[in-house]
Amino acid sequence: MSKERKSMISTEELYQYMDGTAGFPEEIGTAKIRKEKSRNDVLYYRWDLSFTQDTDAKKCDNAGMDEVQIIFNLNQNIEWQVGEDPASPRFQKVIMNRGEVCIYRNDNIGTSMFYPSGRHYQFRSLQMKTPRFSELLHMLFPKEESDQIEKMVFSRVMKTRITPEMFRILSEIDSADRYAEFKDVYLETKMIELTAQVLFGIVNGENANVKKEIYIDPQDRLSIEHLREKIQLVPYDDYSAPKIAKSLAMSLSKLNRLFRMMYDTSLHAYVQEMRLEYAASLLCEIRMNVSEAAARAGYNNMSYFSKSFRERYGMSPKEYRERKVLENDL
Structure with a gap:
């Protein structure tokens, strides 16, 4: 019996797929990646991925950017690795379950995900520059609390469940085109609202062990x-x-x-x-x-x-x- 093929998506290829400058190779699977950008350069990605081969997707760095990234896992459990050196204090392996959202700071560190073949993956993600995140954090919470949240998010991956409010906001962002010339303003407010909901979830302790996991076919x-x-x-x-x-x-x-x-x-x-x-x-x-x-x-x-x-x-x-x-x- 021949050994099953395994594909690798490089850092450069992944950035090309995200920017839409290269098509996803058919021999690996299909990928629909849509990007939205707010007035203050907050990026929102809508990921719809299917793989016909086991595939490793790896980013060796974050293109020199220092960002806070929020990832919403809608439908499949997946293993995610942050950092490359197990000896580093930032190294972390995370099991991201369906119905969970993860938030972490990526100050130009590598990340990777392994996608088994024959599965369909749906994610949504937010990326904002770290100073912008800190600004929002101190706007939403008292100083002592915001400093504590910042310390947690900046040191490790934090998880909470995706609440109905978050699902609602995600869906509203996905259909923001209806607001035409006001779309930029609408996206900005919804991205702030979504970030606030995630942070309140973290603060209230709705972590990965909560048994209220929302799973929908x-x-x-x-x-x-x-x-x-x-x-x-x-x-x-x-x-x-x-x-x-x-x-x-x-x-x-x-x-x-x-x-x-x-x-x-x-x-x-x-x-x-x-x-x-x-x-x-x-x-x-x-x-x-x-x-x-x-x-x-x-x-x-x-x-x-x-x-x-x-x-x-x-x-x-x-x-x-x-x-x-x-x-x-x-």
Whole structure:
């Protein structure tokens, strides 16, 4: 019997794949890597990887960068090595389980991951320069607490579970294109929010031993993610829960349970939130009156729309529209 082939992805090749300057070799597998960049140079990567051969991916350094990196492991347990010299105090082997997020400082040290063949991997990651991370840390926490967190993160890999709030923010970042010219601002705020959620998880001790691990079948997770993205992009469509459950080949109770697990809100509440946001954006257009905005956002009951709008924005749709008209005239 011939020995199974094993592939190696070099540091240079990995950087080329991340930057999109080289295609992923078909003989190894497939890779979809999408990069987003915030106004303050925080990088967000969306990783979707499948391997047909056992593969070692190795970075000998971090291209001279001193960064804090946050990695969200969505669906497969994997072993990850930080540092190359076992004698170094920074050397660490980490088992990153599905549903966990890791945060650590990479001040130009090497890292590596081993990907067994025949598996599909999904990650999300944030990378920000260490001074920017320290700035956020001291903005979010009192000095004594922020100094303690900084000391932990700068010395070793820290882990916590991915909470429903984190899953929600990840999905919102993934569909940030809908905000067009405001995308940069939106990404910046969401990346800060996501970092804050991870840090609060670390502080609250929700580490790898917590038994509340959230595991969702990868195909089910993908179906729910696509549903949420569609709701964001087309909020006025018909989102009857029984109809959606049937189209996704799952029970109604499973649909509602998975949506709440992933986004910490009900399907119905999320649809209403997106419709109200859409209606509010339409009201900012001078020629769009209240009834037209309500109808285009998917509402056929004006009294229910007005009540929901007031609860969300603290004023009636008409008052909101008049205020926006006045602001635009200034």
